[in-house]
Amino acid sequence: MHEGGTLIVKRHGHGHRAESEHFEPQKMHLSIVAACLSCGVPAGHAESIGRHITNEVEDWLKDKPEVTSEDLRRTATHYLKTHHPDAAYLYEHHRSTL
């Protein structure tokens, strides 16, 4: 990963100022596990998928000083699709449910 950690730029809708924070692998792990559990994946398997995806995303971030939260979500979804398409769908669309 980039020295000092990759910066994640978050944008909250129109008219809001962009915020940024350092990438937190644990946060990503938990959100992947949550998506898997919501799809009925057993807890142990969900944890395993969460670890895999987080590692793959960390590899992808290695040479990137800054990415947007949308990039991060898209990339995680891409990797998650190969493990569990339903969980990937839920992970990708959880902000567009309402």
Added chain:
Amino acid sequence: MDIPSSLAIVALAAAIHASFQITVSVLTLLSGHAIGAKRSQYNVLRLNWSFIGGTATMTLLILSFISLLLIHLFGPIDVPLQVWAVACGLVFGIGVAVWLFYFRKEKGTKLWIPRVLAEHLNDRSKATKHSAEAYSLGLTSVIAELVFIVPSMLISALVLLQLPSAWQLFGIALYVVISLSSLVVVSTLIGGGHSISKIQKWREENKGFLQFAAGSALVALGFFVYIYKVVAEASGVL
């Protein structure tokens, strides 16, 4: 208007209410977050049913409030035909608006509601851990849906006011029970172990149909009540 026709109108209005999707979306999010946080199935269902209890309470309160307001304004029996005509126009107008604007034209099931409100409901559904919070989330979700459900509630209130007292209570109960049917179905599916993603995918794939059905049903309801009540009474048929 006879009792069976009145109850049929109330049932149709409640079914239209049930077809609106804000409360269903919030229930889906609430369940997804609860399952994702490794809560037991019992806790997930407890939150779901508390949420449904909140929506039932708010629906009951709003319908009763509209009925009471109409009684205060026009008396228990003689609601002027102009009020019926305005109510039918409102139902018709919202029906057309639902045809055109209900779901946003992008991926997912985003609705045409203020984004601030949507984000608030989204965040609250994530933060909800106790039954009381789920109950108040249910109350709030019905308020968020108000612009879509007020026309069907107004028509129901007008129809209910013409019924004998005992039938009025039955009509209100009928409205509340039918309006909750979509939430009960979703909660039962989740309780039965169905995946949230499958439910959400179904909603996304069929959102065009849901939008068309809700809009068409509102237009049909407005048209039917206008002919059956306003035109018939004005022309002296009834």
